[in-house]
Amino acid sequence: MPRPLRPALPLAAALLAASPSAAQAQGLSPQEQAIVRYVDAHADEAVDFLERVVNINSGTLNVEGVREVGRAFQAPLDSLGFDARWIALPDSMRRAGHLFAYRQGTRGRRVLLIGHLDTVFERDHPFQRFTREGRWATGPGVNDMKGGDVVILYALKALHAAGALEGTTITVAFTGDEESPGAPLAEARRHLVEAGHASDVALEFETASRDSTGEYATTARRGHNEWVLRVTGRQAHSSGVFSEGAGSGAIFEAARILTAFHEELRGEQYLTFNPGVIVGGTGVEFNEDEGRGTAFGKSNVIAQSAVVQGDLRTLTVEQLDRARERMRQIVARHLPRTQAEITFAEGYPPMAPTEGNQALLDLLNTVNRDLGSPAIGAWDPGRRGAADVSFVAPFTDALAGLGVHGTGAHAPGERVDLETLPMQVKRAALLIYRLTR
Missing domain, CATH: 3.30.70.360 (Alpha-Beta Plaits)
Incomplete structure (x- = not known):
C-alpha cells in the first residue's frame, strides 16, 4: 500500500503534541510566547504556501516565472505594512529583477533579511513539481531557497500578529538572479549593497546546516x-x-x-x-x-x-x-x-568572520535556550559556497544559513524536512524581535 501523501496528524497539531507549549518555554516574554503560538498554529499554512511557490518554475532565465514568484510574496508583504517594490534590471542583463520590501521605524537595530526567488531548474528541466510524503517534501528550490523565503515571510507574519513589527526598520531583499547573476555584477547587486549600507544587521536564509553532531549557522563564508x-x-x-x-x-x-x-x-x-x-x-x-x-x-x-x-x-x-x-x-x-x-x-566577495557576526550567533543561541532547543555552532566556512549576504557583510553584522533543513540542493530530488520548518520560523522571528527592541 502506498504511504499517504500527508501525515495522519496535521503538522501544526503534531508539533504541539511533540514539543513544549509556548507557555512552558523558558525565558520567553508574553509577546514572544504569542509569536511562537502563531507559528505553531500556521505551520500547515506555511507548507501550503511553500508548495504553491515551488510549483511556479523560477529558473533564473525564466524571467516571467521569477516575477510570478515575486508577486506571490509581494502581496502578503504589503499586507504586513511593508512597502514592497519590484526592482527591474536593464533589459540587456536578461534577468527578472528583484523584490524589495521596506518598513521604516525608529526602534532597535535596522535589519536586512535576504533571500532569492530563482532556482537552478529552468523551464525545460524535468524536475518541476512539489511532492510531499510524510515529513519530507521534494521539489525544485524547495530548500534552496524557497523554503528560506517562506521562513522570512512567516517570521514576519508571526511578528505582525503579535504587534511586534510596529516601529521597526526592516528591509526584505529577494534577489531574482542569485543562481546566475546578471552582468555587470555591480549593477545586479547595487540595490542590495545600498540596503546593506542602510542596515545594521543582515540575516540570510539560505539552507541551514546540520550533521551528526548538531545544527549550525554561518558566521563566515568564502567569496x-x-x-x-x-x-x-x-x-x-x-x-x-x-x-x-x-x-x-x-x-x-x-x-x-x-x-x-x-x-x-x-x-x-x-x-x-x-x-x-x-x-x-x-x-x-x-x-x-x-x-x-x-x-x-x-x-x-x-x-x-x-x-x-x-x-x-x-x-x-x-x-x-x-x-x-x-x-x-x-x-x-x-x-x-x-x-x-x-x-x-x-x-x-567573501563574508569574513567578525566579532559582530559571532555576537549574532550568540544572540540566536539565547533564543534557542529560551525555546528549549540545543545551541547552534558556527559552520565551517570552507563547506559553504558564495551567497548574496557577502555583498553586505562588509557594512553590517551578518548571520547566514538560517533557512530550512534539507538535502540535495541544486539536484533532482532536492528535498526539505518539513518538521524543521516551524522551528526555523520561530528562531528567525524571535531573533528579529530581540534585535528590534
Missing part, C-alpha cells in the same frame, strides 16, 4: 571569483620544439603555470582555485561567458594558443589579494618564446 589565463606561443614545426627559435609552445606554458599554481598555492586554509576548462592548439576560440570553446591543432605543430578558465575562493579580501598577486607572479615566469596573461573578474 567566489573567476580568472582567465591566456597563453601564446610561437607556431612552428614540432621538430624544433624547445629550441631557441621555436620555444616551448602555448600548451607547455599553460601546463607549467597550472602546475605551479598547484604546487605553490595549494594548502593554505580556505584558499582553493580550480581550472574548470582548458582549450589549446594552433587555433583557439573561447567564450568566457559560456565557458565553452573549440581548438584545432596537429601533433607536428607547436601550439600557438591556450586558454584556461577557473575560479578562486577565499575567506577574506586580504587572502584574495594575496592569492591574485602570487598567481600573477607565477604567470610572469614565461617559458622561452611564450607569453601569458591572467585576468580576474569581480565576483562574490
Whole structure:
C-alpha cells in the first residue's frame, strides 16, 4: 500500500503534541510566547504556501516565472505594512529583477533579511513539481531557497500578529538572479549593497546546516571569483620544439603555470582555485561567458594558443589579494618564446568572520535556550559556497544559513524536512524581535 501523501496528524497539531507549549518555554516574554503560538498554529499554512511557490518554475532565465514568484510574496508583504517594490534590471542583463520590501521605524537595530526567488531548474528541466510524503517534501528550490523565503515571510507574519513589527526598520531583499547573476555584477547587486549600507544587521536564509553532531549557522563564508589565463606561443614545426627559435609552445606554458599554481598555492586554509576548462592548439576560440570553446591543432605543430578558465575562493579580501598577486607572479615566469596573461573578474566577495557576526550567533543561541532547543555552532566556512549576504557583510553584522533543513540542493530530488520548518520560523522571528527592541 502506498504511504499517504500527508501525515495522519496535521503538522501544526503534531508539533504541539511533540514539543513544549509556548507557555512552558523558558525565558520567553508574553509577546514572544504569542509569536511562537502563531507559528505553531500556521505551520500547515506555511507548507501550503511553500508548495504553491515551488510549483511556479523560477529558473533564473525564466524571467516571467521569477516575477510570478515575486508577486506571490509581494502581496502578503504589503499586507504586513511593508512597502514592497519590484526592482527591474536593464533589459540587456536578461534577468527578472528583484523584490524589495521596506518598513521604516525608529526602534532597535535596522535589519536586512535576504533571500532569492530563482532556482537552478529552468523551464525545460524535468524536475518541476512539489511532492510531499510524510515529513519530507521534494521539489525544485524547495530548500534552496524557497523554503528560506517562506521562513522570512512567516517570521514576519508571526511578528505582525503579535504587534511586534510596529516601529521597526526592516528591509526584505529577494534577489531574482542569485543562481546566475546578471552582468555587470555591480549593477545586479547595487540595490542590495545600498540596503546593506542602510542596515545594521543582515540575516540570510539560505539552507541551514546540520550533521551528526548538531545544527549550525554561518558566521563566515568564502567569496567566489573567476580568472582567465591566456597563453601564446610561437607556431612552428614540432621538430624544433624547445629550441631557441621555436620555444616551448602555448600548451607547455599553460601546463607549467597550472602546475605551479598547484604546487605553490595549494594548502593554505580556505584558499582553493580550480581550472574548470582548458582549450589549446594552433587555433583557439573561447567564450568566457559560456565557458565553452573549440581548438584545432596537429601533433607536428607547436601550439600557438591556450586558454584556461577557473575560479578562486577565499575567506577574506586580504587572502584574495594575496592569492591574485602570487598567481600573477607565477604567470610572469614565461617559458622561452611564450607569453601569458591572467585576468580576474569581480565576483562574490567573501563574508569574513567578525566579532559582530559571532555576537549574532550568540544572540540566536539565547533564543534557542529560551525555546528549549540545543545551541547552534558556527559552520565551517570552507563547506559553504558564495551567497548574496557577502555583498553586505562588509557594512553590517551578518548571520547566514538560517533557512530550512534539507538535502540535495541544486539536484533532482532536492528535498526539505518539513518538521524543521516551524522551528526555523520561530528562531528567525524571535531573533528579529530581540534585535528590534
